[in-house]
Amino acid sequence: METGLSSFSSIILRKSFFNIYFSLHGEFGKTLSAAREMQWRPADDIREYQWRKLSALIKHAYDNVPFYRERMKKAGFSTGNINDFEQFRKIPILTKKDINEHLDELVSATASKSSLLLNATGGSTGAPVHYYQDKAMILGQWAATHRFFDWAGRAPWDHVAKLWGSSFDIENAKPKTWKGNLYVRLFEGVKFFPAFEMNERTFSEFAEYVRRFKPACVESYAVPLALTGKYILDRGIDLSGSGVRCAVTSAEKLIEDHRKIIESAFHCRVYDRYGGRELGNVAAECGSGGYHTADDFLYLEILNEDGSPAKEGASGKIVITSLENFGMPFIRYQNDDMxxxxxxxxxxxxxxxxxxSIDGRIQGVITLGNGGFVSGVIFPHLFKDFDIKLYNIEQESLEYIKVRVVPGPDFGRKDEDFCKEVLSRHLPGMEIEFEKTDGIPAGPSGKFSFVTSKVKSPFS
Ligand SMILES: [Zn+2]
Incomplete structure (x- = not known):
């Protein structure tokens, strides 16, 4: 059936299905059309649109969300009406710690929890966060992602080869019913490969799949795709005839050397995107240089250490306000990236x-004794489902790795055993030591370097 993903009839079938699906889900179709139109408006118009949404959100938060009303009162606000961006910047920053400690007070009195989706992110800086999302936010994120796929030249019905998660996730995600199976066989154009098991087998299977079945797009976390690209170049595997139109990377910082490797190996351009589970597609490359922010769905600030706006061209802290999530507003959320x-x-x-540019972090790579690699993305992926406040990982040698966690009250012995078992499946031949601690010191840049390895790898 694999050949089916790229066959002409299969693409036509998926295209028809998407068109029917979009017309049945009118709200999404409308959100996406508006987003596609908005991107071409002059910058001033977009800023005005943003301001209207932003000021309505702040008023709503003051009137209905206990956490913000309290904070804003303390900062000297007596109403939720704001006059300009300068006044907006007086609202205190929202940290991951704030969210974890005040989750219930962050939910709007006008929202019922049953209408919200509880979600979690493992955090790109070693600190998991739990939060609620409403339907409008999910629609907005979905539309921003599809608009970015337009930029990369990827259609929703395109055939994609994707390095993602682990083989266990891929197995678990398989449909359990015949209807589900039929749906995937007919409409799902994505072939998954395990990104957490970077070894000769994964590299060669991925390369062989691209060569034989010619997907329109390859998609992955940045480092696993660069490792695969390096394997392809080292072995002299020629993918020039595969017709891949774009490589889409995300989840960790894409460095220029990795971009070059991926572009040479797959003979296509790389389109990198930046975001997180909590805010979706924040910014993405259009192909002309730089990352466009999804201004219609969020308001992004770059701030100096003292909280003042950084000048154009100067690096600063990224602070984001979602313009959508009225159920649990994210106002001036600092995600610890620069x-x-x-x-x-x-x-x-x-x-x-x-x-x-975006100075997020490279998630690091763990090198295995059998010559394989494991992407550091596995740790946020695993730990997001547990009550862990902070973590960091240090690979001492090919045989020993230390996992330091700052546990919350609900992280018990069973959870620790489960995490150890999952990790030992991915890190064969390695002793995994869990150390529970009260705190983890920040690195020299003030950020938590959460995966470090003393073992040399081609990407260390
Ligand atoms: Zn552009």
Missing amino acids: GTLATGGCECGRGLSRLK
Whole structure:
């Protein structure tokens, strides 16, 4: 059936299915059409649109969300009406710690919890967060993602080869019913490969799949795709005839060397995107340079250490306000990454604002004794489902790895055993020591370097 993913009839079938699906789910179709139209408006129009949504959100938060009303009163606000961006910047920053400690007070009095989706992120900086999302936010994130796929030249019905999660996730995600199976066989154009098991078998199977079945797009966390690209180049595997149109990377910082490796190996351009589970597609590359922010769904600030706005071209802390999640507003949320605003407009002509670079972190790579690698993305992926406040991982040698966690009250012995068991399946031949601690010191940059390895790898 694998050949079916790229066959002409299969693509037509998926395209028809998506068109029917979009027309049945009118709200999503409308959100996506509006987003597609918005990107071409002049920057001033977009800023005005943002301001209208932002000021309505702040008023709503003051009136209905206990956490913000309290905070804003303390900061000297007597109403939720704000006059300008300067006044907006007086609202205190929201940290991951705030969310974890005040989750219930962050939910709007006008929302019922049953209408919200409880979600979690493992955090790109070693601190998991739990939060609620409402339907409007999910629709917005979905629309921003599809608009980005337009930029990369990828259609929703395209055939994609994707390195993602582990083989266990891929197995668990398989449908359990015949209807589910039929749906996947007919409509799902994605072939998954395990990104947490980076070894010769995964590299060669991925390369062989791309060569034989010619997907329109390859998608992955940045480092696993670069490792696969390196394998392809080292072995002289020629994928020039595969017709891959784009490589989409995300979840960790894409460095320029990795971009070059991926582009040479797959003979296509890389389109990197930046975001997180909690805020979706925050910014993404259009192909003309830099990352356009999803201004219609969020308001992004780059701040200096003292909280003042950083100048264009200067690096600062990324702070994001979701313009959608009225059920649990994210106002001035600091996600612990750094970014730099681009100067001037973009050659592509889009009015969406633009980041020159994003200084998120490379999640690190664990090297195995059998010659394989495991992406550091596995740790946030696993720990997001447990009551862990902070963690960091140190690989001492090919045989020994230390996992330090700051546990919350609900992280028990069973959870620790479960995490150890999952990790030992992915890290064969390695002793895994769990150390529970009260705190983890920040690195020299003030950020928590959460996966470090003393073992040399091609990517260390
Ligand atoms: Zn552009």
